[in-house]
Amino acid sequence: MFIKTITAASLIALAAPTLAMACEIGARVSVVGNEFPAIQTVGAGAQECEGGEVTTNLTADHQTINLPGMQGNPAEYTSAIIANSSIVALMNEDVIRPLGDLIEKHGKDLQPTQIITIGGEPMAVAFMANAQHLVYRADLLEEAGLDVPTTYEEMLEAAKTLREKGISENPVGGPYKAGWNLAQEFNNMFLGHGGTHFKDGTAEPNVNTPEGVATLEMMKALAEYMNPDYLTHDSNGTNAEFRAGNVALMHMWGSRAATMTDADGVPQEVVDGFAIAGPLTVGGGETPASTLWWDGFTVAKNIPDEEAEATFVALMHGIRPEILEDEETAKQAVWLIEGYKPTEAAKGVFAAAQSGTIPYPMLPYMGLLHTALGNELSDFMQGKESAEQALSDVEAAYTAAAKEQGFLK
Amino acid sequence: MKHRTFFWFFLPTGLAMLLFIALPLVSVIIQSTHAPHEAVFRTVENCGPFGCVEETTIDQEATRAIRDAEPLGRFVGLDIYLDRGHLAAQEVGEAWANRESIGDFLSRLGNLPFYRAMAFTLTYTFTVTPLLIVLGLMIALAVNTVTQRLKGFIIFFSLLPMIVTPLVGSLILFWMLDSRGVLGTFIQWAANDPDLSLKASTPLTWAMLIVYGIWSSAPFAFVVFYAGLQTLPQDQIEAAQIDGATRWQQVKYVIVPHLMPLVTFVALIQLMDNFRVLEPIIGFNAQAHATSLSWIILNDLGGETRQLSAASATSVMTILGVAILLTPVLIRTWRDFRSKT
Numbered sequence: 001m002f003i004k005t006i007t008a009a010s011l012i013a014l015a016a017p018t019l020a021m022a023c024e025i026g027a028r029v030s031v032v033g034n035e036f037p038a039i040q041t042v043g044a045g046a047q048e049c050e051g052g053e054v055t056t057n058l059t060a061d062h063q064t065i066n067l068p069g070m071q072g073n074p075a076e077y078t079s080a081i082i083a084n085s086s087i088v089a090l091m092n093e094d095v096i097r098p099l100g101d102l103i104e105k106h107g108k109d110l111q112p113t114q115i116i117t118i119g120g121e122p123m124a125v126a127f128m129a130n131a132q133h134l135v136y137r138a139d140l141l142e143e144a145g146l147d148v149p150t151t152y153e154e155m156l157e158a159a160k161t162l163r164e165k166g167i168s169e170n171p172v173g174g175p176y177k178a179g180w181n182l183a184q185e186f187n188n189m190f191l192g193h194g195g196t197h198f199k200d201g202t203a204e205p206n207v208n209t210p211e212g213v214a215t216l217e218m219m220k221a222l223a224e225y226m227n228p229d230y231l232t233h234d235s236n237g238t239n240a241e242f243r244a245g246n247v248a249l250m251h252m253w254g255s256r257a258a259t260m261t262d263a264d265g266v267p268q269e270v271v272d273g274f275a276i277a278g279p280l281t282v283g284g285g286e287t288p289a290s291t292l293w294w295d296g297f298t299v300a301k302n303i304p305d306e307e308a309e310a311t312f313v314a315l316m317h318g319i320r321p322e323i324l325e326d327e328e329t330a331k332q333a334v335w336l337i338e339g340y341k342p343t344e345a346a347k348g349v350f351a352a353a354q355s356g357t358i359p360y361p362m363l364p365y366m367g368l369l370h371t372a373l374g375n376e377l378s379d380f381m382q383g384k385e386s387a388e389q390a391l392s393d394v395e396a397a398y399t400a401a402a403k404e405q406g407f408l409k
Numbered sequence: 410m411k412h413r414t415f416f417w418f419f420l421p422t423g424l425a426m427l428l429f430i431a432l433p434l435v436s437v438i439i440q441s442t443h444a445p446h447e448a449v450f451r452t453v454e455n456c457g458p459f460g461c462v463e464e465t466t467i468d469q470e471a472t473r474a475i476r477d478a479e480p481l482g483r484f485v486g487l488d489i490y491l492d493r494g495h496l497a498a499q500e501v502g503e504a505w506a507n508r509e510s511i512g513d514f515l516s517r518l519g520n521l522p523f524y525r526a527m528a529f530t531l532t533y534t535f536t537v538t539p540l541l542i543v544l545g546l547m548i549a550l551a552v553n554t555v556t557q558r559l560k561g562f563i564i565f566f567s568l569l570p571m572i573v574t575p576l577v578g579s580l581i582l583f584w585m586l587d588s589r590g591v592l593g594t595f596i597q598w599a600a601n602d603p604d605l606s607l608k609a610s611t612p613l614t615w616a617m618l619i620v621y622g623i624w625s626s627a628p629f630a631f632v633v634f635y636a637g638l639q640t641l642p643q644d645q646i647e648a649a650q651i652d653g654a655t656r657w658q659q660v661k662y663v664i665v666p667h668l669m670p671l672v673t674f675v676a677l678i679q680l681m682d683n684f685r686v687l688e689p690i691i692g693f694n695a696q697a698h699a700t701s702l703s704w705i706i707l708n709d710l711g712g713e714t715r716q717l718s719a720a721s722a723t724s725v726m727t728i729l730g731v732a733i734l735l736t737p738v739l740i741r742t743w744r745d746f747r748s749k750t
Contacts, residue, residue, distance in 0.1 A: 064711055084457065089713050092448075094469045118466060119453030126458050178697035179708075201452065201465065228609040229588055232694035244589075292459045336458050359459045364448060364467050367713030375522065375708065378697035382611070385520070393520060396500075400493040404718055406447040406483070 023049035023317040025310035031056045031297075032066045033081025036255055038128050038333035039295065042081070045318030052310050063089070070095040073302040078311040081297045084360050085367065087116070087124055092364050096123060096298040102312040109321060114336050116296060118362075126296035127319040128255075128333040131357055132188060133290060133348030134280055135242065135252040135260065139273030140167055148275075152189075152218055152282040152289060155249055159225040162248055172225040173241050173250030177234040182381070183373035184291075188251070189215040191358045192282040192289025203365045203407045205398045207373070208391035214283055216380055216387040223381060231378055245270045251280065251290070254352070258331050258345035276344070278351025290352050292359040294336070365407040372398035434728070441489055441721035443482040446475045482718070489722045494705075496726075497521045522705060523726075529615065529699040534683040534734070537622035542675055544623060545630020546668070550660065552631070553638050564635070571628035578625055579692025586617060614698040618689045625689075626682070630675045637671045638664070673742055680734050685727065702727045 031046060033039050035058045043056035057065070057077075066080040067089055080090060090096045098121040103110065107125070116124040134149070141148060141158065144165050149155040155172065162171040175181040190197070195211030198204060223230055227241055235256055241247045243266045252260070261271045279290035297315045299308050321339045324330045334342065334349040342350055360366075372394050380390035402408040449471035455464045491498040501524075504517035518524040548567050555563055570578065585592040588606040597605045607613045641664060649659050665672075687703035690696060696704065702723055709720040 063713060064715075067715065086713055089715070092467050092714065094467075094473070113458045116455070116457045118455050119451070129458055177694060203450075203465075227588070228604065228606040231697040232583075232608050234694075294458050353459065359457070359462070362455055362464055362466075364450070364465065365714070368716075371708070371712035371714070379520070382697065389520075396493050397522070401716055401719065404444045404485075404489055404492065404494075404716060405714065406445045409447065 023314065025049045025052040025054075025313050027052045027304070027306040027310040028078065029054040029307070029311045029314045030077050031058075031079045031081060031311075031315070032062050032069055032077045033058050033297075034062050034083075034295070035060050037259070038255065038335075039081055041323065041329050041332060042127065042297075042315065042318040045320070045323060046314040049310075049314040049317055052314075054314055066090065067093060067095065070300045070302065074304070074307075075300040075302040078300050078303050078307050079297050079315060080300070081295065082124065083130075083293050083295050084116075084362050085293070085370070087296075087298065088362055088364055088367060090298060091118065091123070095301050097301040097308060098122060099125065099299060099312065102299070102309060106309075106313055106316055109316065109338060111336060111338050114296070116294070124296040124298045125315070125319075126294040126336050128295045128335050129349055129353065130253060130255045130293040130295065130334065131290050131349045131352035132251045132253055132279060133257070133352050134277040135250055135257055135348070136275055136277065137245075137248045137270070137273040138275040139269060140171075140248040143167055148277055149249065150277075150280060152192075152222070152280050155280060156221055156225070158249060159222075163225065168246065168248045170225060170227045170241075170246060171248040172222050173233075173238045173247035173252075174222065174226065174230070175233060175235045175238050175252075176219075176223065176226065176230045176381070177237065178231045178378040178381075179374040180370065181234050181374075182231070182377055183370045185219060185251075186215060186373050186377060187360070187370070188279075188291055189218055189282060189289045191291060192280075192285055192287055193218075194283075194285050194287065197361060197366065197369055198363065203363075203402055205369060205395040207369070208388065208395050212391045213387045216377070216390065218282060220381060231381060243270060254346065254349035255333055257348060258333075258343070276348045278348055278355060279357060286356065288352060288355050288357045290357045292353060292357045294359075295333075365402055365405070368401045368405060368407070369394075369398045372401065437721045437724050439481070440718060441725050442484060442486055444485045444489065444718045445482050446472065446479070447483070448472060449475075485718075489718050490726070493521065494709075494719050495523050495722050497523060522700070523702075523723075526700040526702055526705055530684060530686060530701045530730075532615065533619060533622060533686050533699075533701070534680060536619050537626065537683050538676060538679045540619075541623045541626045541679060542630050542672060544627040545675070546634050546665075548627065548631040549634035549638055550664070552635060567631055568628045570625045571632075573625075575625055575688035576692050579621055579689045582617075582621060583693045608694070611698040614693070614695050618686075618693060618695060618699055621689050621693070622683060622686065626679060630679070633671050633675050634668055637668045641667055670745075673738060677735060677738050680738065681731050684731055684734055702730065 029046060029052060031043055033043065039058055043058050047054045047056065063086050066077060066082070069076040070080060070090065071093060075095065082090065100122055103115065103122055110125065114126050115122045116126055136148065140162065144161050144167055146158045146161060149158050159171045162168045174185060176185055190207065190211060193211040193214050195209060195215065196206055199206045227233065227246065233241065235253060238247070238250060238252070239256060239260060242250060242260065243263055245267050257276055261274045279288035281287065282289045299311050319337055321337050324335060324337060324339055330340070331343050331345060334346045376393040376397055377390055379385045380387055399408060449468040450465050451468045452463055453466050454461050490496055493500055500521055501518065504514055508514035519528060552560065552563055552567065584590055586607050587593050588597065593607065596607065597603055607617050645663050646659060649663050654662065685703045686701045687707065690699055690701060690704050706720045706723045709716040709723065
């Protein structure tokens with residue numbers, strides 16, 4: 001691993017003078033964002049710019065610091081790299097600026113689909129897409145004589161067979177950790193059942209519905225085939241289970257699928273049997289039980305125009321089409337950049353986008369509902385209360401929070 | 410000390426306390442009685458890589474005017490303290506009115522975040538604190554009898570749990586206690602139950618957190634008591650020995666009374682610390698089974714929409730909780746002090 005890093009680093013270092021196009025900026029740039037590999041690449045690309053200081057703060061805790069770091073005047077961060085869920089918090093507090101003039105001046109490389117507009121104003125530039133989809137062990141399914149499931153009902157059947165045949169004790173995986181992850185699994189399954197989170201056009205919650213109950217029942221049924229510690233497993237924990245060869249079927253993030261079997265010590269049969277397919281549907285529905293995500297950058301409002309321009313130029317340099325010439329980089333994500341050719345690892349996310357998966361809702365109050373779901377659903381998963389009670393708790397917790405935030409009267 | 414001298418002596422400390430304790434406290438209290446203004450929504454068309462949808466967004470123009478007029482937000486009095494996320498006045502009233510039995514009422518109470526957190530926090534505080542004092546005392550007494558040559562090594566070894574950062578310590582144990590980890594497998598073997606998982610059961614998770622709490626805090630009690638033992642007058646022990654006191658009687662009638670002020674001190678500090686339990690819950694990923702007030706604060710601040718007012722209200726309640734917990738100990742200390750002077 002270490003040697004690999006060094007080789008990759010020296011390759012980049014060698015290639016840099018030929019690859020890097022001139023990037024001249026005239027002011028300070030300060031970027032805050034998540035820490036996964038694709039964002040590291042964009043951040044490093046922005047730092048190649050000369051003429052102004054470019055600093056990056058890439059951390060998994062980015063969303064707890066990006067808003068406070070942009071509320072000051074002048075703002076500490078000139079840009080936050082965000083996703084469609086987290087842009088809402090920045091929009092709610094009015095700390096990011098419309099990018100129309102900057103895109104016109106410096107955005108000739110952008111694809112029209114990369115530009116995120118809110119009410120007609122371009123507010124962010126997306127550079128990668130993400131979604132959860134099926135990841136499975138082709139060898140184990142073959143051994144059990146099973147087809148690749150396309151619905152969650154088939155997944156349950158397959159899990160039952162795998163357990164009965166003694167091929168895998170806990171064949172199903174999933175990031176079901178209580179909190180954000182569990183809530184996200186609910187969102188996926190709920191949208192797959194045709195549910196809508198809010199009553200039409202209002203901030204009133206709408207999860208205590210037959211779709212919500214069906215969602216929870218399916219999650220509980222799947223959990224029966226998971227490692228008993230599933231409520232403590234986030235994406236990293238679930239991936240570790242998969243890498244250890246304990247899991248045969250799971251819904252996993254596209255951004256993590258590509259590097260799934262790259263870790264040290266993954267048994268050869270896991271590397272060979274590892275396969276990717278599109279997201280599953282559930283309950284006879286057509287809409288996949290998943291959500292679509294994009295990651296992109298914003299530019300702070302409370303900074304001088306020179307800094308905004310420098311920030312935009314540096315980040316555009318970070319996502320210039322030439323970065324895809326590096327194979328490792330091309331594999332890191334499903335890039336929305338011009339010239340991107342999907343790698344084998346990207347087909348799950350592509351299938352999600354093509355089969356009508358619903359994007360994660362960009363609503364001012366969605367974050368509060370997500371938090372409420374994360375806190376209140378674990379009681380049901382542990383069998384401490386009924387699905388109806390859990391969902392009514394979710395609505396009550398959300399309503400209290402939404403009233404406090406001024407979203408509900 | 411002259412008043413004037415005392416004033417200048419105390420001034421820097423006083424200023425620091427005012428700046429770093431009193432002012433934040435005032436700000437938290439003010440924050441907890443204010444909430445963000447009611448948002449003005451408008452429907453817009455949002456477009457991105459996956460097409461366009463009609464969605465709701467906050468009308469910044471309209472909201473800005475209200476915000477500028479009252480930058481603190483709207484005054485809501487004690488509303489936040491009484492809402493479902495905190496004391497849940499209305500929900501508790503309903504649970505009491507509709508109760509089938511006291512047990513039913515308590516289980517309805519346990520469904521509300523504040524009371525659920527309090528149930529764990531109080532259980533944790535009142536089991537960990539006495540047990541860690543006893544364990545710390547036992548280690549101190551044991552180390553005190555070890556030969557001089559081994560002492561340094563053993564003291565270092567006993568302090569290890571405190572030296573390891575709580576978050577790291579709990580994370581290491583979390584991995585070891587995994588059903589596939591070293592300790593987890595051992596427990597399965599010992600209990601003769603291959604499906605046993607500490608992390609999947611609420612009572613076992615509580616036990617795990619409590620054992621961790623004792624393990625990580627006992628060294629603190631040990632260090633304090635060990636220092637206290639060095640001041641133990643040898644003649645009293647010898648007198649007791651001449652009177653034929655057994656080792657147990659010496660501990661009970663001579664050593665423990667001598668260390669009593671230190672026991673009070675350790676109890677005070679540990680009551681405060683344990684009431685604010687947070688790291689083990691995070692480290693053990695235990696939020697499905699156990700929460701605390703500090704965890705609620707972190708959760709309110711860590712979501713995609715930060716709930717500052719809710720977090721402030723919980724902070725104020727934590728401070729009140731600590732004050733209530735410490736009152737009996739403080740009154741006792743005050744009485745002791747009065748009786749001595």
